[in-house]
Amino acid sequence: MDLDNGEELDFVKDIALNGDVILVVGEQKVSLRAHSQCLVCSSKVFSAMLGPHWSEGKNLSQESPKEIPLIEDDAHALYAICCVIHHRNDLVPATFSPRQLLQIAIEVDKYDLHTALLYARAQWLQNKRNTTDPIELAYLMAAAFLFDDMEMFREHALALILQHHGSYIKLLEDSPLCQILPTNTTCLLEERRNRLRAEVGEILLKEAENSCSCGWGKSRSSRYRDLLSEYTPLKMLEAPISQVIERIKTVSKDCMKRELHQAPSGFGSSTYAKSYYHEPAEYITALAEKVETAKRRASICLDCVRSNGGTESCRFKHE
Ligand SMILES: [Zn+2]
Ligand SMILES: [Zn+2]
Known part of the structure; x- marks a missing residue:
């Protein structure tokens, strides 16, 4: 059924x-x-x-x-x-629909069925990772809150931050959500989304710097500068952060060719005098790590919503 x-x-x-x-x-x-x-x-x-x-x-x-x-x-x-x-x-x-899953979580919490449902609910929460609707994501986040499932709560909260660029106020207008989620949740969502936008902007700025004088470095930086001028601060507010991150990663993957960095003359036997290959895979990995670090910092865990918003004492490691 x-x-x-x-x-x-x-x-x-x-x-x-x-x-x-x-x-x-x-x-x-x-x-x-x-x-x-x-x-x-x-x-x-x-x-x-x-x-x-x-x-x-x-x-x-x-x-x-x-x-x-x-x-x-x-x-x-x-x-x-x-x-x-x-x-x-x-x-x-x-x-189950996210709404039904939240109903199950409400009953589990009411009748203290947490241990009996431990594995079933983990399975059900996993199956719902592909929705992008903000209310559905919030239902899943609220279900994870009642189930006391740290990882699923963080994942669904992060999905709300990454995929939704509109206001979070309508979450407060939804009856089960405003009764279940702590009152600071929408503030935290907005705060952490702002932080992630700033982090993504910083990554773009860094990548757009002309870090290498060779042709490979110049063409890579110029692609990022194009992206930077496309995603101005106001444009960043109008796009889901997941979309901006995808664009950043695409530029990184487009520069897949392994190219020789020719050493400039006039530096004798110093380090600068050596030629080497730009290894695209290393740049892709480094960029992915920067994005993951930014996501961890912008995540909301169960301890964030249960405290005053500080992350120092969270069980989830934000830093
Ligand atoms: Zn170079
Ligand atoms: Zn936390």
């Missing part, structure tokens, strides 16, 4: 045919038949709810499964979660 298509769930889902409880979920009252023991083992909240001290946990039997109303919960999300904790991999939906 593919829940991305907005497929409606049937009203009754037998995740466990002989389960002793029926979760009645959402306003549409979808029935999910399940084993109480699976719920108890996976979640401290269900463990308390279905324990001996609550009426829900008393007199459970396969013959007359007890209905547990969970009206405020999301049926698709709890269905996917129940499939995982009942080892029903044949029923686990293959893909």
Whole structure:
């Protein structure tokens, strides 16, 4: 089943045919038949709810499964979660929309299912790396926040910085996002995007400097100077940073020819008197490293949003 298509769930889902409880979920009252023991083992909240001290946990039997109303919960999300904790991999939906994944994260957080869903959610978050829609990226970032997944949170936040050049204000207008993400998140996104724009501008300036007097060096620098005059500071605001970085890398790859740097005469036997080859691969690697360093500095990790924005004490190494 593919829940991305907005497929409606049937009203009754037998995740466990002989389960002793029926979760009645959402306003549409979808029935999910399940084993109480699976719920108890996976979640401290269900463990308390279905324990001996609550009426829900008393007199459970396969013959007359007890209905547990969970009206405020999301049926698709709890269905996917129940499939995982009942080892029903044949029923686990293959893909989710970012919005559905966020719903799952909300339920996982609410019922404290983090350990039980550890591997399933890592898989689901990985599959969604190719979206460029800012709201979808923010849903994935919020899901990673609730899952406490440092790497996925950083990746989706960085994708928002690299691929979105408009305002982040509309993220605050979205109801689940503004309730889940810490209030400093949009400020940090804007701050780090500014930083990355400046870093990319610095890289362009450095590459445009005429660092070598030979023909190879001159033609390379002039290509970067062209790019610099194309991406003026105001133009930088109108383009996604990922696009500028791609252009910078393309120039670097276009200069692939290995050329001899002829030593100038008149320097005797000094270092300057030696000829050598410009190795394009080394320049490409050095440039890629500069870009990666800039991205690390501009990244937002879970500790950034949980602190006042400083990066010194972050578990992720920004520097
Ligand atoms: Zn040269
Ligand atoms: Zn950080």
